[in-house]
Amino acid sequence: MAECVFCKRADNDPYIFGETCQRGGLRFHKNCLYHASNLTQRGEDNEGFFGFLLPDIQQELQRVAQKKCCICQKWGASVRCHHQRCSCTFHFPCGRERGCVSQFFGEYRSFCWQHAPKQQVRLVPQEHRQCTVCMEAVEEHLSFTTLTCPACNTAHFHRYCVQRQALIAARHRFHCLFCWDMETFQAEMLKLGINIPSM
Ligand SMILES: [Zn+2]
Numbered sequence: 477m478a479e480c481v482f483c484k485r486a487d488n489d490p491y492i493f494g495e496t497c498q499r500g501g502l503r504f505h506k507n508c509l510y511h512a513s514n515l516t517q518r519g520e521d522n523e524g525f526f527g528f529l530l531p532d533i534q535q536e537l538q539r540v541a542q543k544k545c546c547i548c549q550k551w552g553a554s555v556r557c558h559h560q561r562c563s564c565t566f567h568f569p570c571g572r573e574r575g576c577v578s579q580f581f582g583e584y585r586s587f588c589w590q591h592a593p594k595q596q597v598r599l600v601p602q603e604h605r606q607c608t609v610c611m612e613a614v615e616e617h618l619s620f621t622t623l624t625c626p627a628c629n630t631a632h633f634h635r636y637c638v639q640r641q642a643l644i645a646a647r648h649r650f651h652c653l654f655c656w657d658m659e660t661f662q663a664e665m666l667k668l669g670i671n672i673p674s675m
């Protein structure tokens with residue numbers, strides 16, 4: 477299968493890359509478009525690639541051709557850390573593997589693994605810590621891959637599992653599966669880079 481022009485990867489797991497759009501021999505991951513630092517969506521949702529117009533995409537590709545990924549050291553790194561004094565740029569999937577956070581609201585900011593927002597919650601000691609979504613074990617400590625609900629401080633989730641749940645439930649239904657909190661839970665998940673679609 478053809479690779480995404482931005483990240484050069486052919487993987488298409490929608491819970492990591494978002495949907496994929498292929499047109500005229502070009503293929504893009506939705507998340508690679510959304511998080512390319514100097515790219516804005518200027519078309520309607522059904523125009524171009526997810527609303528991103530080809531001339532804008534080409535301009536962004538030209539810009540990032542000179543940007544080296546601080547993770548894989550290859551060129552074409554389109555995502556920039558938003559932290560003021562950080563010059564780290566990376567490919568979206570490289571960032572995902574290294575613990576970088578890209579947010580899906582407001583300015584769609586991204587942060588490298590050093591500056592990524594982290595949860596400030598203190599974990600209550602528990603015998604068998606498991607993911608509330610898949611029931612498999614989670615890590616002993618909160619991390620990029622192990623998240624907790626700030627409202628009950630009891631439910632834990634794998635990032636992958638909670639992202640999948642968010643895409644299915646969307647804004648009007650996405651809640652903590654343990655305490656049913658929506659507001660605090662959604663705000664925290666957005667901050668941590670979980671994509672909660674509006675519908
Ligand atoms: Zn991509």
Ligand SMILES: [Zn+2]
Nearest residue numbers: 545548567570
């Ligand atoms: Zn890379």
Ligand SMILES: [Zn+2]
Nearest residue numbers: 557562588591
């Ligand atoms: Zn940074």
Ligand SMILES: [Zn+2]
Nearest residue numbers: 607610634637
């Ligand atoms: Zn899980």
Ligand SMILES: [Zn+2]
Nearest residue numbers: 625628652655
């Ligand atoms: Zn909860």
